[in-house]
Amino acid sequence: MRTLDPAIRDTQWRQAYGMSFPLFVMIVDEVKPFLLKQELYGGETMPPDAAVAMVLYRLTSGHNLRRIASEYKTGSATITKYTDLVTKALATKLYSKYIKIPSGETLAEIITAFKDRTGLQNMCGAIDGSHVKIHKRPDKEYSPGNYKVGLNDMLRFSTL
Numbered sequence: 001m002r003t004l005d006p007a008i009r010d011t012q013w014r015q016a017y018g019m020s021f022p023l024f025v026m027i028v029d030e031v032k033p034f035l036l037k038q039e040l041y042g043g044e045t046m047p048p049d050a051a052v053a054m055v056l057y058r059l060t061s062g063h064n065l066r067r068i069a070s071e072y073k074t075g076s077a078t079i080t081k082y083t084d085l086v087t088k089a090l091a092t093k094l095y096s097k098y099i100k101i102p103s104g105e106t107l108a109e110i111i112t113a114f115k116d117r118t119g120l121q122n123m124c125g126a127i128d129g130s131h132v133k134i135h136k137r138p139d140k141e142y143s144p145g146n147y148k149v150g151l152n153d154m155l156r157f158s159t160l
Contacts, residue, residue: 028052058079058083
């Protein structure tokens with residue numbers, strides 16, 4: 001894949017894996033030491049770039065294990081193993097490096113601005129990705145147990 005025209009490669013990568021090729025390479029480089037260390041414990045092994053590609057494809061496509069196993073010519077146990085390894089590596093090795101959680105006065109300002117904009121209390125933002133449609137009723141405050149409040153925006157959100 002590295003020999004293709006960069007624009008073509010990037011388009012193909014975005015369609016298959018939900019990200020650009022340079023971002024994919026960066027993620028592989030970041031998680032490779034973690035994956036290689038874990039492979040010492042046995043079982044079927046894969047090159048780190050193939051493992052990350054397979055996991056990203058699984059997460060972005062929504063296909064079942066049988067289909068992914070067929071496409072990647074591996075077993076479902078291997079897919080499950082690498083999904084666990086890659087997601088743990090991303091969550092433990094990269095989270096604090098790339099995700100910055102606001103605190104103090106900045107956090108208070110963001111929560112206030114988010115509530116003013118959306119009507120949602122105790123929220124500090126929205127993450128693009130899986131979407132939940134929210135409809136705000138003008139006469140009601142949002143409560144986590146009330147599914148019928150809302151916005152006309154598509155948001156995925158986390159509560160504090």
